[in-house]
Amino acid sequence: MTDFEKYVALYSRDLTRFCMKLCASEHDAEDLFQDTWARALDRIEQYDETRSFKSWLFAICANLFKNSGKSKYNSARHIFATDEEKERFMRSIPDEEKDIDAYIALHTAISELPKKHRVVVILFYFREFSLREISGMLEIPEGTVKSRLNTAKKLLRRRLNDGSND
Amino acid sequence: MDRMTDDKLDMMLSNYCEAEPEKAFVYKPDHRRKPVILSFAAGRRLTAAAGLVLVSALSIALYFLFGNKMNTPIVISPSTQSTVPHNTDGAEAGSDSPSDSPDSTVAETQAKGLIEMIADFLGLSDERTESPTEAPTPPGGTRPASATVPTAPYSPEPTSGIVKPAVPSESSGSETQGYTPPPTAKPTVPVEPPWVEYPTEGEIEPIEPTDSEPWLPPYKPPETEPPTEGEIETPGCTVGVFRAKLDLSLLSGYDGGVYCKIYDSKGRLLGDSNLYSDEHLADVELLSKYADAYYEAEVPELGYYNYVFYTEEGRLLAQGQVYVDR
Numbered sequence: 001m002t003d004f005e006k007y008v009a010l011y012s013r014d015l016t017r018f019c020m021k022l023c024a025s026e027h028d029a030e031d032l033f034q035d036t037w038a039r040a041l042d043r044i045e046q047y048d049e050t051r052s053f054k055s056w057l058f059a060i061c062a063n064l065f066k067n068s069g070k071s072k073y074n075s076a077r078h079i080f081a082t083d084e085e086k087e088r089f090m091r092s093i094p095d096e097e098k099d100i101d102a103y104i105a106l107h108t109a110i111s112e113l114p115k116k117h118r119v120v121v122i123l124f125y126f127r128e129f130s131l132r133e134i135s136g137m138l139e140i141p142e143g144t145v146k147s148r149l150n151t152a153k154k155l156l157r158r159r160l161n162d163g164s165n166d
Numbered sequence: 167m168d169r170m171t172d173d174k175l176d177m178m179l180s181n182y183c184e185a186e187p188e189k190a191f192v193y194k195p196d197h198r199r200k201p202v203i204l205s206f207a208a209g210r211r212l213t214a215a216a217g218l219v220l221v222s223a224l225s226i227a228l229y230f231l232f233g234n235k236m237n238t239p240i241v242i243s244p245s246t247q248s249t250v251p252h253n254t255d256g257a258e259a260g261s262d263s264p265s266d267s268p269d270s271t272v273a274e275t276q277a278k279g280l281i282e283m284i285a286d287f288l289g290l291s292d293e294r295t296e297s298p299t300e301a302p303t304p305p306g307g308t309r310p311a312s313a314t315v316p317t318a319p320y321s322p323e324p325t326s327g328i329v330k331p332a333v334p335s336e337s338s339g340s341e342t343q344g345y346t347p348p349p350t351a352k353p354t355v356p357v358e359p360p361w362v363e364y365p366t367e368g369e370i371e372p373i374e375p376t377d378s379e380p381w382l383p384p385y386k387p388p389e390t391e392p393p394t395e396g397e398i399e400t401p402g403c404t405v406g407v408f409r410a411k412l413d414l415s416l417l418s419g420y421d422g423g424v425y426c427k428i429y430d431s432k433g434r435l436l437g438d439s440n441l442y443s444d445e446h447l448a449d450v451e452l453l454s455k456y457a458d459a460y461y462e463a464e465v466p467e468l469g470y471y472n473y474v475f476y477t478e479e480g481r482l483l484a485q486g487q488v489y490v491d492r
Binding site for chain 1: 169170172175178179180181182183184185186187188189190191192193194195417420421422423424425444445447448449450451452461462478
């Protein structure tokens with residue numbers, strides 16, 4: 001097994017999780033997943049081994065997502081393309097959380113965030129990268145990371161509170 | 167759903183992002199996007215779109231089938247160069263047109279009927295004796311010598327191989343030689359006026375306003391709840407957007423945050439009094455020629471607001487005034 005194949009075996013699960021959170025639909029998530037590995041393979045010579053492969057890989061994924069056109073990786077008109085997809089999402093929510101509708105509303109609200117805010121929120125709440133690392137991955141100042149996180153949470157709160165008023 | 171607080175949102179976002187998917191994708195170097203399986207809602211939209219296409223196609227078909235006064239169905243005949251028939255006296259019609267063919271007569275009469283209708287519509291003389299290929303004679307005058315008109319109807323296969331437009335000025339001889347126009351083809355379209363006659367007074371039926379989007383529920387303005395303890399929100403707030411283009415040299419070597427503070431027209435600070443709190447953090451996008459600083463804040467009312475962008479060391483980056491109008 002080559003090094004690249006080892007990386008694929010090691011990080012596919014986490015990358016799947018990241019792509020599923022970034023994209024509203026499984027189809028878009030899988031597209032992003034495949035494009036990320038394809039890009040990583042193309043640029044494997046540029047990988048600096050002193051750096052974490054995971055953060056390099058996620059940086060590729062995040063930038064592919066952030067810099068893509070409005071409809072790329074964002075084509076779903078409905079949050080869940082099929083009922084099976086919706087059931088899979090509901091099963092993924094922790095058992096102790098009873099309010100499934102709130103998570104569906106959160107999933108919808110996140111999918112409506114602008115891409116540059118969405119990617120910061122997901123990277124931050126992945127709990128695996130510090131603000132400084134996120135700043136390096138996205139090549140933006142740390143202050144901008146904080147600002148986008150703040151704005152994203154404000155937008156999410158507003159959206160969820162408006163939704164609860166309906 | 168209960169009102170969303172910051173802590174609750176934090177917790178939900180953590181749970182959401184940490185939730186593991188049931189299965190991981192498998193890297194396929196030759197991946198092609200699978201067709202999207204449409205949900206039932208998308209199916210309904212497809213049905214509506216298909217219905218619309220069908221109705222449009224039917225309308226177009228009916229329009230061309232039955233036509234209207236100004237839209238005589240046009241028959242394209244193989245030979246159309248000879249649009250001026252030979253008169254019975256043997257006088258030439260005037261145009262050097264290729265020989266007639268039987269099929270052209272039908273096309274001639276139909277084209278002539280169409281042109282007559284257009285002439286009637288435009289209010290030109292009814293006593294036209296010219297061929298359809300020639301320019302109409304102005305009242306009381308001769309035709310301009312240099313008038314050229316396109317041949318009509320269109321012929322894809324001119325028998326002579328050369329398309330010659332009619333030369334109306336040279337055909338004036340046809341008039342003096344007692345040229346007999348061919349019988350006018352009766353229009354094949356209904357003679358009802360294409361316009362709808364207005365009903366006379368007393369006959370106007372009231373028009374009920376139609377709801378353009380009957381399927382949407384009527385708009386209900388959001389109910390404002392009283393603010394919870396520790397949380398003050400002004401109902402119906404407007405969001406002001408404040409932007410500035412910063413020279414890249416201002417941020418060269420600087421790694422910290424960019425902040426923004428807003429003052430209203432009376433000099434009152436909006437938001438947190440701690441100017442270095444996260445609330446005042448601005449969004450900065452480093453572009454090739456400049457840095458785009460962007461900040462959004464809720465403002466209590468429409469009007470002028472002054473803004474200042476600064477670094478965490480208090481260094482001024484940009485300032486200005488914006489009128490928030492919506």
